[in-house]
Amino acid sequence: xKPKTTRKSAIAAAPARRPRRSHAVSRELAINxxxxxxxxxxxxxxxxxARIDEIAGRxxxxxxxxxxxxxxxxxxAVLARAYRRVRESESGVDLEKGSAPDALRRLVEHDxxxxxxxxxxxxxxxxENIHRAEHxxxxxxxxxxxARVIExxxxxxxxxxxDGSFRRGIDPVRLHMNMTALSFYNVxxxxxxxxxxxxxxxxxxxxxxRAREVADIIVAWVAxxx
Amino acid sequence: xKPKTTRKSAIAAAPARRPRRSHAVSRELAINxxxxxxxxxxxxxxxxxARIDEIAGRxxxxxxxxxxxxxxxxxxAVLARAYRRVRESESGVDLEKGSAPDALRRLVEHDxxxxxxxxxxxxxxxxENIHRAEHxxxxxxxxxxxARVIExxxxxxxxxxxDGSFRRGIDPVRLHMNMTALSFYNVxxxxxxxxxxxxxxxxxxxxxxRAREVADIIVAWVAxxx
DNA sequence: GCAATTTGGTACGAACCAGTTCATAACACA
DNA sequence: TGTGTTATGAACTGGTTCGTACCAAATTGC
Numbered sequence: 001x002k003p004k005t006t007r008k009s010a011i012a013a014a015p016a017r018r019p020r021r022s023h024a025v026s027r028e029l030a031i032n033x034x035x036x037x038x039x040x041x042x043x044x045x046x047x048x049x050a051r052i053d054e055i056a057g058r059x060x061x062x063x064x065x066x067x068x069x070x071x072x073x074x075x076x077a078v079l080a081r082a083y084r085r086v087r088e089s090e091s092g093v094d095l096e097k098g099s100a101p102d103a104l105r106r107l108v109e110h111d112x113x114x115x116x117x118x119x120x121x122x123x124x125x126x127x128e129n130i131h132r133a134e135h136x137x138x139x140x141x142x143x144x145x146x147a148r149v150i151e152x153x154x155x156x157x158x159x160x161x162x163d164g165s166f167r168r169g170i171d172p173v174r175l176h177m178n179m180t181a182l183s184f185y186n187v188x189x190x191x192x193x194x195x196x197x198x199x200x201x202x203x204x205x206x207x208x209x210r211a212r213e214v215a216d217i218i219v220a221w222v223a224x225x226x
Numbered sequence: 227x228k229p230k231t232t233r234k235s236a237i238a239a240a241p242a243r244r245p246r247r248s249h250a251v252s253r254e255l256a257i258n259x260x261x262x263x264x265x266x267x268x269x270x271x272x273x274x275x276a277r278i279d280e281i282a283g284r285x286x287x288x289x290x291x292x293x294x295x296x297x298x299x300x301x302x303a304v305l306a307r308a309y310r311r312v313r314e315s316e317s318g319v320d321l322e323k324g325s326a327p328d329a330l331r332r333l334v335e336h337d338x339x340x341x342x343x344x345x346x347x348x349x350x351x352x353x354e355n356i357h358r359a360e361h362x363x364x365x366x367x368x369x370x371x372x373a374r375v376i377e378x379x380x381x382x383x384x385x386x387x388x389d390g391s392f393r394r395g396i397d398p399v400r401l402h403m404n405m406t407a408l409s410f411y412n413v414x415x416x417x418x419x420x421x422x423x424x425x426x427x428x429x430x431x432x433x434x435x436r437a438r439e440v441a442d443i444i445v446a447w448v449a450x451x452x
Numbered sequence: 453g454c455a456a457t458t459t460g461g462t463a464c465g466a467a468c469c470a471g472t473t474c475a476t477a478a479c480a481c482a
Numbered sequence: 483t484g485t486g487t488t489a490t491g492a493a494c495t496g497g498t499t500c501g502t503a504c505c506a507a508a509t510t511g512c
Contacts, residue, residue, distance in 0.1 A: 049274035133417035146422045185407030191359035
């Protein structure tokens with residue numbers, strides 16, 4: 001497309017020389033770049049709808065097949081990276097400080113915001129559920145991360161029960177399910193819901209209000225009866 | 227499937243003569259049969275993944291193209307029928323009898339059960355959200371049905387506020403959103419959630435327990451502060 | 453500077469698949 | 483019983499898409 005021995009390329013004709021990088025770094029960079037575009041493509045069109053040539057973009061397919069074994073392998077890599085990132089973010093919330101209800105509220109609000117800010121995760125998970133989690137099951141590294149969130153919640157619940165702010169018998173997995181359901185739906189079903197009921201769910205203001213509301217719901221549910 | 231002029235059809239060797247029906251009836255029958263199989267196929271594989279030949283089954287695609295304009299048109303018909311059916315079911319719950327919290331509880335439990343019993347609706351809606359509701363938007367008949375549920379909720383809320391069992395300021399659309407989110411997630415994300423956290427979400431018992439839990443959450447949220 | 457890594461370019465094969473063409477069977481109605 | 487209409491099968495078309503193969507050039511490693 002463009003000449004490589006440009007001296008005075010007139011217009012925006014970029015010389016397109018590869019910057020000088022080590023193979024290791026260049027490899028990392030190339031892979032991440034592919035994953036970025038692939039994420040976009042899989043998110044937009046699903047696994048069957050995504051096109052390898054589109055993902056290649058300005059480059060050629062050749063490059064993709066150099067780093068990945070095929071479409072499915074690429075899809076799994078995209079999925080694994082997205083999951084890895086949620087897990088990292090979840091661990092970033094400090095549940096030790098403040099009262100137990102306050103800490104829970106912070107976590108819930110973080111969840112709502114994270115989902116809103118990362119629709120790509122939501123859409124990948126939706127897609128994975130349409131495929132009955134068949135690709136997810138092939139990724140080995142994930143279970144450990146899931147256990148971590150539950151453990152965080154278990155400790156928080158214990159603290160809340162001990163100081164009497166939470167009722168007894170709250171199951172951390174069910175708590176997590178309810179928090180996630182409310183956070184997830186807001187993104188996953190935003191298009192049908194917005195169309196059916198004419199409400200905005202994605203503006204900054206709407207997300208902030210939604211975060212408060214979900215926190216209200218969850219806290220009301222776990223609170224000790226007065 | 228079976229011959230009607232059977233005398234002694236030896237094996238399964240069906241003569242495959244079409245039963246004698248009026249064109250109108252036969253048409254209705256053919257369309258519904260196609261929609262049934264198409265629902266299955268779209269639900270399993272999404273729009274891009276679904277195969278017209280698969281939907282045709284023992285018949286040929288020609289039949290499908292005789293009744294529908296193309297794949298997208300067929301998909302819209304499938305979607306419209308599924309939505310029509312939820313609306314009908316929603317209207318079947320009587321919110322007038324019993325206390326307002328009890329009525330709400332009944333509605334919530336109905337929602338959870340309906341979603342569990344109709345995963346095809348859930349999956350179609352998921353798929354539609356992946357496509358940013360672009361097909362849903364082309365279906366004209368739906369808005370009226372949506373308004374009806376909200377109106378039902380509005381009246382219920384009014385009753386609960388009046389007798390002091392609900393707090394003030396509950397928005398029917400948001401109530402509907404939260405009920406649906408919790409009911410929907412249980413089906414939509416069952417595969418990833420079951421895999422990640424090792425819980426059963428689809429057994430009869432699990433659904434019943436879930437229905438109670440969701441009702442608890444919603445009722446706790448709308449209840450007047452004592 | 454020579455070997456290994458990375459990437460573009462291009463062409464291609466094979467499979468797949470939505471939609472069409474043509475023929476013909478079943479039906480409605482006179 | 484005959485004629486036009488409705489419904490459906492069989493086979494084909496044209497386009498798309500994944501994945502491969504091969505070559506050349508650029509870059510990096512040593």
